[in-house]
Amino acid sequence: MSIDWKQYEPxxxxxxxxxxxxxxxxxxxxxxxxxxxxxxxxxxKRRKMAEATIQEMGVSFxxxxxxxxxxxxxxFDIIPRTISRQQWEKTAAGLKQRLKALNMFIDDLYHEQxxxxxxxxxxxxxxxxxxxxxxxxxxxxxxxxxxxxxGTDLVRDSDGEFYVLEDNLRVPSGVSYMxxxxxxxxxxxxxxxxxxxxxxxxxxxxxxxxxxxxLSPRRVKQPEIVVLTPGIFNSAYFEHAFLxxxxxxxxxxxxxxxxxxxxxxxxxxxxxxxxxxxxxRRIDDLFLDPEVFNKDSVLGVPGLMRAWKKGxxxxxxxxxxxxxxxKVIYAYVPxxxxxxxxxxxxxxxxxxxxxxxxxxxEYVLANLxxxxxxxxxxxxxxGMLVGPHSTKKDQARFAELIQANPRNYIxxxxxxxxxxxxxxxSDNLEPRHLDLRPFILQARDTYCTTGGLTxxxxxxxxxxxxxSQGGGSKDTWIVDTEVK
Amino acid sequence: xxxxxxxxxxxxxxxxxxxxxxxxxxVSVYDNLLFDLPRSVNIGWFNLVVINSGTELFHERYRIQDxxxxxxxxxxxxxxxxxxxxxxxxxRENIRTARDVLPAEAWELVNELRLFATxxxxxGINRSGRHAFLNGIIEGCQGINGLMEGTMSRDPAWDFMxxxxxxxxxxxxxxxxxxGAAVLLTSDEDDIAGxxxxxxxxxxxxxxxxxxxxxxxxxxxxGPDVANFLLSDEHFPRxxxxxxxxxxxxxxxxxxxxKQHRSLKLELPPYSIENDEHxxxxxxxxxxxxxxxxxxxxxxIAENWFLHDN
Numbered sequence: 001m002s003i004d005w006k007q008y009e010p011x012x013x014x015x016x017x018x019x020x021x022x023x024x025x026x027x028x029x030x031x032x033x034x035x036x037x038x039x040x041x042x043x044x045k046r047r048k049m050a051e052a053t054i055q056e057m058g059v060s061f062x063x064x065x066x067x068x069x070x071x072x073x074x075x076f077d078i079i080p081r082t083i084s085r086q087q088w089e090k091t092a093a094g095l096k097q098r099l100k101a102l103n104m105f106i107d108d109l110y111h112e113q114x115x116x117x118x119x120x121x122x123x124x125x126x127x128x129x130x131x132x133x134x135x136x137x138x139x140x141x142x143x144x145x146x147x148x149x150x151g152t153d154l155v156r157d158s159d160g161e162f163y164v165l166e167d168n169l170r171v172p173s174g175v176s177y178m179x180x181x182x183x184x185x186x187x188x189x190x191x192x193x194x195x196x197x198x199x200x201x202x203x204x205x206x207x208x209x210x211x212x213x214x215l216s217p218r219r220v221k222q223p224e225i226v227v228l229t230p231g232i233f234n235s236a237y238f239e240h241a242f243l244x245x246x247x248x249x250x251x252x253x254x255x256x257x258x259x260x261x262x263x264x265x266x267x268x269x270x271x272x273x274x275x276x277x278x279x280x281r282r283i284d285d286l287f288l289d290p291e292v293f294n295k296d297s298v299l300g301v302p303g304l305m306r307a308w309k310k311g312x313x314x315x316x317x318x319x320x321x322x323x324x325x326x327k328v329i330y331a332y333v334p335x336x337x338x339x340x341x342x343x344x345x346x347x348x349x350x351x352x353x354x355x356x357x358x359x360x361x362e363y364v365l366a367n368l369x370x371x372x373x374x375x376x377x378x379x380x381x382x383g384m385l386v387g388p389h390s391t392k393k394d395q396a397r398f399a400e401l402i403q404a405n406p407r408n409y410i411x412x413x414x415x416x417x418x419x420x421x422x423x424x425x426s427d428n429l430e431p432r433h434l435d436l437r438p439f440i441l442q443a444r445d446t447y448c449t450t451g452g453l454t455x456x457x458x459x460x461x462x463x464x465x466x467x468s469q470g471g472g473s474k475d476t477w478i479v480d481t482e483v484k
Numbered sequence: 485x486x487x488x489x490x491x492x493x494x495x496x497x498x499x500x501x502x503x504x505x506x507x508x509x510x511v512s513v514y515d516n517l518l519f520d521l522p523r524s525v526n527i528g529w530f531n532l533v534v535i536n537s538g539t540e541l542f543h544e545r546y547r548i549q550d551x552x553x554x555x556x557x558x559x560x561x562x563x564x565x566x567x568x569x570x571x572x573x574x575x576r577e578n579i580r581t582a583r584d585v586l587p588a589e590a591w592e593l594v595n596e597l598r599l600f601a602t603x604x605x606x607x608g609i610n611r612s613g614r615h616a617f618l619n620g621i622i623e624g625c626q627g628i629n630g631l632m633e634g635t636m637s638r639d640p641a642w643d644f645m646x647x648x649x650x651x652x653x654x655x656x657x658x659x660x661x662x663x664g665a666a667v668l669l670t671s672d673e674d675d676i677a678g679x680x681x682x683x684x685x686x687x688x689x690x691x692x693x694x695x696x697x698x699x700x701x702x703x704x705x706x707g708p709d710v711a712n713f714l715l716s717d718e719h720f721p722r723x724x725x726x727x728x729x730x731x732x733x734x735x736x737x738x739x740x741x742x743k744q745h746r747s748l749k750l751e752l753p754p755y756s757i758e759n760d761e762h763x764x765x766x767x768x769x770x771x772x773x774x775x776x777x778x779x780x781x782x783x784x785i786a787e788n789w790f791l792h793d794n
Contacts, residue, residue: 058580058595232581244584251584256487269485270640270789271739 003036003043003429008421010431014160016081016420027082027479030196034189035079040427047423050078050188059180061467062235074177075472078188081420081434081454085199085480091154091162092438092448094346097337099150099440102167102324104340106146109323110136120339121332125356128407129323130377131170133285135292136320139309142215145442146321149208149280151175154436154452155350156418163350163415165435167333169317169325171282175204175439176239177473178453179246185475197480201450204439205246208280211443212247215314216277223277225249226267228257230283230299235468240282249280259303265313278314279304285319327376327410328354351413355406364411365402368395371411372463373402386463388414417463420474422456433457435465436476451476485739486640490582492790494641497578498648500571505625506656507568510535511558511608512618513690520682529554535663536566552609559608568621569605572598585641589631597624638737646734647785654727655778657714660687662771664710665763680760684710691722708757711767715757724774731781738789748784753777 006022017028024032038046051073059074108115109126116123126132151172153165182201186193209225216223229240231253244251256267257276266273281288287297289304307313323329331352334345353360353371364371373385385398402409419431438452454474455465465471514532530549533542538557541564546553559568576594583591600620607613608621629649636642664687671679685705688694691714700717701709717723728749735748755770757763 055599056592056596058591241580241583245588249584250487250490252487253489256489267485268488270488270491271485274485 003038005032005036008429008431010419012158013416013431013433014156014158014418015431016083016156016418016434017079018421025082026481027084027477031080031082031192031477034192035421035429043423043427046188047078050076050184053184053187057180057183058238059177059184060238061177062233062237074180075458075467076181076184077422077432077456077458077472077474078185079421079423079429080185080189080475080477081436082477082479083451085478085482088451088478091347092450094162095152095438095440095448096442096446097341097343097346098152098164098167098333099147099442100446101337101340102150102169102333103145103147103442105336106321106324107140107144108340110139110146110320115336115339118339120335121329125328125407126323129326129329131285131320131322131326133320133323135305136318139318139320141318142217142314143443146318147324148211148215148316148318148441148443150440150442151437151452152440154347154438155415156436158416158418160418161348162436163348164330164333165350165415166327166330167325168437170284170322171236171317172437172439173236173239173282174437174453174455175449176242178437178439178449178451178476179204180242181453181473181475196477197483199450199478199480204449205243207441207447208243209247209249211441211445211447212249212278212280212314212316214443215316217311217314218275218277220277224267224275225278225280226252226257226276228252228254228279228281228283228301230254230287234282236282243280254283254297254299254301257301257304259301259307263303263307263310263312265301265304265307276313278316280316285322288315288319327352327374328356328407331410350415353411355402355409355411361402361406364409365399367411368398370414372414373398373409373411376408376410386414389463414463420454420456422458422472422474424458424460430460432460433463433465434474451478486585486644488790490585491640491644492786493578493582494585494644495648495785495790497575497582498645499652500575500578501625501628502649502652502656503566503571504568504575505622506652507536507558507566507571508618508621508625509690509692510660511555511568512615512622513686515611515614515618516689517682517686521679531663531667532558534666535659538564538566551611555614556609560605568608569601572601587631587635589635590628593624593628593631597621597628600624640738643734643737644789647731650727650730650734651778651781651785653722654724654731655775657691657722657724657727658771658774658778660690661711661714662768663687664707665768665771668707669764669768680707681705687714693720693722696720707760707763711757711763728781735785735788748781 005018008018008022010018017024017032019025054073054076060071061074062071105115115121116126147169149172151168151174154162155165156162179202212225213223227240227244227249229237229251241251252267258266260266265276267276283299286293287299289300289302290297291302292305308315331354334349337343337345353364355361355364369387371387375383385394417433417435419433421429422432424430434454434456436452436454439449441447454476456472456474457463457465458470458472510532514529529551532554533539542557545563546557557564557567561567562570564570576598579586579591579594604617607617632645664683667683668680684707688697688710693714697713701713703709714723716725718725720726732749753773
């Protein structure tokens with residue numbers, strides 16, 4: 001039996017590959033035809049091949065469980081998700097615009113705070129923010145940029161438009177999986193790359209390297225760049241090692257680094273201590289430097305903040321950048337863009353209700369069964385309420401939480417997330433919901449990945465795409481439909 | 485400049501990789517040897533445990549010293565830190581945390597080898613599939629070494645691999661010779677005549693040295709020549725002398741960082757082997773001395789490059 005797209009039923013959702021009449025969308029034409037020609041045996045074979053490839057490549061992520069940390073093979077669906085190049089270029093421009101404005105916002109918050117004086121963003125929001133770092137006031141990092149690496153989550157609603165769901169400005173992860181997903185797909189569906197115009201994505205590590213190198217305090221030809229990882233037990237350790245390897249940078253742990261009496265950072269090498277210029281840190285702010293933040297942190301480096309404040313080392317992302325990565329601040333981003341750039345946002349936010357506002361809170365509490373409620377400062381899909389999939393008990397619990405700490409919660413309408421055909425069982429294609437996380441870089445220049453990491457909820461009807469919560473992923477193809 | 489922590493992990497990855505291959509070789513040679521031995525000869529599988537210094541641990545785990553238990557303990561037991569699978573896991577863990585300085589394919593090959601080993605371990609334990617299984621392991625190890633040889637820059641990462649690999653090889657050569665000497669010392673006088681050639685021939689095979697020995701020594705297999713070959717040959721890559729030369733060469737490329745380094749140039753204590761008389765208990769003591777010296781070499785490597793007091 002081969003695939004009959006007429007039988008494929010995305011329902012009322014926007015499907016990335018197939019239109020409501022069962023015809024492939026333009027960027028998916030060649031893919032759909034190719035898949036249609038594969039019989040179910042061949043499809044099952046390719047899927048097996050993908051699983052074997054993932055194990056051989058050692059692509060894994062760590063899940064924290066009560067029994068300890070488990071290293072799991074990366075969950076991957078072999079059917080790619082396609083987007084046309086024109087649409088992507090528009091989206092990428094919007095993402096760069098957004099990051100530029102967010103960086104101006106952060107820089108302003110740690111200097112004059114004009115945006116607060118002008119009452120565009122309420123001052124108390126910043127004063128109450130868990131992620132505002134008074135230690136960073138008055139610091140001027142290179143290029144005025146604080147968030148050098150941003151992972152922004154996009155969703156597509158039933159109208160087919162992209163919306164921003166959240167900005168991750170602290171230590172966003174997933175880009176290595178984006179790259180590995182492509183490497184796997186090339187091995188599993190090699191024929192497609194011959195006759196479809198799929199845009200390459202593999203320049204990311206080089207662009208990341210350039211971004212980091214441009215932050216170096218020393219004007220030397222080969223600045224020493226390191227990736228600082230919390231270590232092997234971190235869920236994203238695979239990615240830390242992957243990026244270090246791809247960039248030719250050192251992968252270091254806190255204990256490999258030391259800050260000297262000269263307030264410079266050194267790493268312990270086989271030839272003695274050697275100066276470090278740029279640290280791509282994958283450790284949260286609060287663990288970076290036990291002298292300043294969490295006193296018990298063994299992950300960080302004593303004195304690191306001293307060295308950074310003196311401009312002797314660059315940190316990416318800069319400490320304090322997370323102040324703009326807050327789901328309440330998120331609601332103000334369209335105004336932030338307008339304020340600093342005097343431009344209309346090119347990508348819209350999802351409608352957001354702020355629980356700290358009395359009227360909006362009343363609405364949220366009355367509609368908990370329809371809304372998605374999120375804490376302002378969590379990531380990874382933890383601590384969320386998905387209204388339509390929740391019990392009365394869940395809703396009552398969230399009502400209490402919201403009333404106890406309204407500043408900490410926002411709510412959004414339950415989105416009709418777009419779908420794409422996903423292999424379930426061994427040879428059956430069904431629609432599954434997905435999102436997209438592109439990665440945006442900013443230092444002297446800005447850059448946006450060609451596509452991003454597509455995450456897919458593997459359970460029927462589920463909207464939770466996080467890999468820590470049973471989500472999977474797909475390769476994302478930006479297809480140039482205008483080249484013959 | 486390479487991180488000390490990374491250097492240490494590379495060094496251990498190389499040591500464990502060599503250990504995986506050596507363990508597979510050992511079991512494979514035992515497999516052959518025991519077919520040929522007269523029944524009256526009292527050496528058994530348990531010698532494999534003794535060679536790898538696992539006697540105590542073995543007795544904690546098993547009561548019967550039979551083939552199945554010994555092979556299981558040596559190849560598969562994850563409570564035995566020097567079992568083949570344990571070593572392979574440690575190769576992977578060390579490479580996993582030092583991936584950034586190794587060729588990307590090395591990581592994939594190690595994963596493949598580990599999958600192969602864990603999926604087929606039962607074949608190694610049962611006698612019928614053992615030969616093919618062990619060959620698969622040895623080829624896998626050689627594939628990884630070949631990849632490194634063919635693609636790695638001759639930078640410090642390479643030198644640390646060479647240090648680990650050669651130290652482990654030298655250590656294994658002494659253990660193989662000791663195993664041979666032990667068998668002959670514990671056998672009855674009457675059996676020894678035919679036994680010697682068999683035992684020393686298998687010692688050579690364990691080290692992959694049979695053909696090189698024949699070509700170099702141009703003589704029949706006999707104890708003194710085998711011992712001299714594996715200890716002092718200048719050209720065979722698994723002789724103790726050769727490995728020590730390589731260790732000194734690799735060390736000479738590495739930075740000194742203004743420290744006074746302990747020398748890795750190890751003078752072999754003099755011990756002359758001219759006839760079978762010289763392969764008795766004094767020989768075993770000599771081998772034991774050698775192993776202690778090799779441990780000192782390891783300590784010097786650690787002190788020179790892995791440890792920092794800021």
